[in-house]
Amino acid sequence: MRPLPMPAGGARGERIETVNLLDACEHLVKLARKAGASEAEAYAERTRDASVRVRDGEVEELQQASSKGIGLRVITGQRLGFSYGTDLSKEGLKKIAETAVALAKGAAKDEANGLPRGRELGAAEPGEYDPAIEEISPEWKLQAAREAEKAARGADPRVRKFDSTGAGDFLSHSAIFSSHGARGEARASYAYVYCSPVAEADGQLQTASWSDTRRKLATLQRPEEVGRIAAQRAARMLGARKAKTQRVPVVFDPQMAASFIAGLSAAVNGLLVHKKSSFLGAQLGKRIASEGVTVVDDATLPHGIGTRPFDGEGVVSRRTAVIEDGVLTSFLYDATTARKADAASTSSASRAWSSLPSIGTSNLYLERGALKPEDIVKGVKNGLYVTAMLGRGADVVTGDYSRGANGIWIENGELTYPVQEVTVSGNLLEMLRGIDAVGDDLDFRASTVAPTIRFSELVVSGA
C-alpha cells in the first residue's frame, strides 16, 4: 500500500478559515437593517469534511472538502422572513438581505416573533475542540479503517463481506450575530470510525454496524474494537427466525434505548405541546414514568458530542431535566415558542445555515441506573432482547409506538437464538410507566444516549 499524498492547499489539507464568518454575519445584519428589517440575525457556518472508506484493505473512496453558508432571519412588522446562500461576497449578501426582507411581507403578523435578547444571550463553556483532529492525516484514517475491517474479518469466519468501513474527521466553525445583542462563535471537532460488515451462512445475510464518534481524538474507540463489535453483532444474527406473536418483557440494548429516547424527545417539543399535539402535553408535573427514569438535555456536558456554548439563536447553553425520577418536569423551548407559551427558552434552538431555528436537543440522555445489563436480561424468563430496529416508531401525537425489530430471544434469563421479522408495539405512555429496569451502561458516544432498559411488557408480533 502506497502512502497517501497530502491534499492540495496546505500541509494537512485546507485549513478551516476562522476569520470572516462573524464579520460576514455582522455585515449581513447591517444590510438587512438597511433593507427595512426591524430585527435581523445572521448565522454562518463553515465545515471541513474529510473521510476515507476502504474495501479489502484498499482505499475505496477518498473525500475531502470544505463548504460554507450563511442564513438570515429578519422580522419586520412582526412578520418573519428567511433567506440563505453560499455566496459571501458583498453582492451575494446583499441579495440575501433583500430576499429575506421581501419574503417577510408575505408572512402573517405574529406577536411571538422576536429575537432573543438581554440576559438570555451569552456563552457557556464552548465544548471540546481538539486541534489534533485538524491534523489527522489521510494515512491515519486509512490505517484506522483498515484495522477496523481486518478486526471484523478476524472476529468471525462468517464475516467476509462489507457494506462499508471508514474513518473521517469533521470540523465546524459557526458564528452568530443579531441586531439585538447576539454575538458569538463556536467551534467543534469530531473524529469517527465505522464498520458495517455482512455475515453470511446457509444463504442468509445479516448486517450490523458499529461506529464511534468523539470530539477528542484520544478518546475515540480503538478501530479494532469498532470492527470486532460490528462483526459480532452481525454474526450473532445468523440463523434468525420469526418469533410467535405474544406479550412479553422486552429489553432494548443501549443503541435501541437511545433511539427510543430520541423518538420521545419530540413529545417534549414546546411547539407540539403548545398546539396540544403531544401525548405528554397535559402531563407536566405528573408522574409519567417509573421512579429511576430521569431524562436530561444538557448542552453543557463536558465531552458531550452535542455540547455548545449557545444554541442556534445565541441563547446561553444550559442543562434541562425533562423527566426527573419519573416526573415530567420541563418541555423544550426556543425563544419564539417560549414567548407563545409564556415560558422561558431552554436554549433548545437547533440551527443550520440553510433553515430557520427549530426546537431540538443537544446532549439528550437517560440517566444511568444501578443494574448491570446482564442482570437485566437475567431477570427475564421469556422475552426479547432488541439490538436493531426498522421504521420511525414513535408517533408522539397519537402516542402509538410500533417498530420492526431484530434481536435475540431470552429464555430463563439467557440470550438464546436470533430473531428477525417481528415488530414491537405499545402505547408510549404505558411504555414509559412500564420501564422496570435501567442499566448502568451509559456511554456518551453520540448526542442522544441511554443505557440498557427493560419494558415490563410489549406486544411482539411475528408468526
Added chain:
Amino acid sequence: MPRKSKPATRAPLLPLPLVERLLSAAMSRGAEFAEVYVERNTSTAAMLDEGAIKSAQSGSVTGIGVRAIRGAQVGYAYSDDLDEPALLRTAQTAALIADGDREPGPVNMSRTPLPTYYQVRTPLASVDVTRKIELLQQADAAARAHDKRIKQVMGGYADQTREILVANTLGHLAEDRQDLCRLSVQCVAFGKKGERRTGFYGGGGRVDFRFFEDFSPAQIGKEAARQAIATLGAVPAPAGPQTVVLAPGWSGILLHEAVGHGLEADFIRKGTSLFAGKLGEKVASELVTVIDDGTVAGGRGSINVDDEGNPGERKVLIENGVLKGYLYDHLNAKLTGQRSTGSGRRQSFRHAPLPRMTNTYLAPGDRTPEEIIGGVAKGLYCRQFGGGQVDISNGNFVFEISEAYLIEKGEITKPVKGAMLIGVGPEALKNVTAVGSDAAHDPGLGTCGKDGQAVPVGVGLPTVRIDNVTVGGTGA
C-alpha cells in the same frame, strides 16, 4: 452546438473551457475517468401553522463536485467557492486517488441530446411567492371546513429549480433543469378523552405551477382532514400474520422497500443484498412485474438525465416474478461489465453519486378492487401509508400504515390504529395473490434516503392482495 432558436442556450453553469481544465486537473495523477458536476439549486419554501403563514424562505446554493476514478477507487471533492483557483484545488484533491503523473490529453465534449419528461414552462423559482402562499391558505381553509374536530393544520409548500451540468472524460456533456414542487398538509383531529388522530396528504412533482389548478389545495386539505377524522375511535390493530389488501398509489412504497433497494448495483457488486446472484430466478409471484421508470411524465422521481449525465430510462426489474435486472450507476456498471441504466443520482454537489431508484411501480393486473376486497374473509385493508425502511441484507422491511380498516367477510369495517407491516422482500412478493387493474402512482411526495443522501422518488401500485403478512399492532 447549442440550438439557436431556444432560449435554453443561455450560458452554461460554468464556462466549458474551465470545465475542461478541471477535468484535466482531475486526471493529472493518472486517473482513468474524471467527472465534473455543477449544480445551482434555488429553492423556496413557506410554512403555515395555527392558521397563519409562519414564514416564507428562499435561497440559492451553487457548487461543484469533482470525481476521479481509478479502478474501483474514487476520489471526491467539492466546493462552493467558484473562483478558478479554488475549483482547480478541488479537482486536484479528487485527483489524489491516483498516484502517477501524466500529461492528460485534451477532452472533447459533446452535448448529449435529451428528451424531456417534465413540462415545466415557467421555472418554479420565478413564480411569485404570494401564489405559493395562497395554496397553503386554501388548503388550510378546506381542512378546517371539513370537520370541527380538525384543530391543528400544518401546511408546507416547497419547490426547487435545480440546474445541473455534468461533463466527463468520456466526452459526455449534459445539462438539465429539474424543477420540483410539493404541497402537503398534516391535520390533527381532536377526539374524545384526549384522543388525537392525524391525516397527511399532498401532491406535486416535476410539474408546472399550474398543476395545482387541477390537483387543488382544497382537495389536499380535505383529504388530510378526512383521514384524521376517519381514524378517530380506531381500535388497536390486530397483531400477527394476516391477509392484507393495499389501496393503490403510495402503497408502492412496498416495492421500493421490499425489492427496489436490494436491486441497487452497489449492494449487488458487494454481494450484500439478498438479491445478488439471483438474475433469472423467480423471486416473486407470477403476478408481479416491477418497473423502475425515470421517464414518467412529470413524475417526482423522473429525470431527463441522471447526475452522471446518462439519460433516464424505463427498466423492467422483475417480469412475471422473474428477476430481470439491477439498477446501475456508472461505477458499478463499469466494474461489473454492465451498462449504466441512468440510475446514478446524488443529493447535491456535496455527494458522490449512488445507484438509486426513480419512479418504481407494479404493472397492473386484471382484477377489480371490489373483487379483491370481496374475496377476503378476514384481513386488513390499508388505505394510507407512512414511511418505510429496509435492511437489504436479510431483506426485512417495514412500512407504516396510517389509515387501515378491518376486512370482515369481504367488507371494509372498523378503523384500526398503530398498524405496521413487516416482511422479508421475496417472501412477501411470493405471497402476492391478486393484482388490481387500477394502476396508480403516488401523488408526488416521496423522498428516499440512502447513505445520508435524500433524493425525490415516485412509487406506484394498483390494489394488491398479499397473504400471510405480519402486522405489528397491539390488538388481539
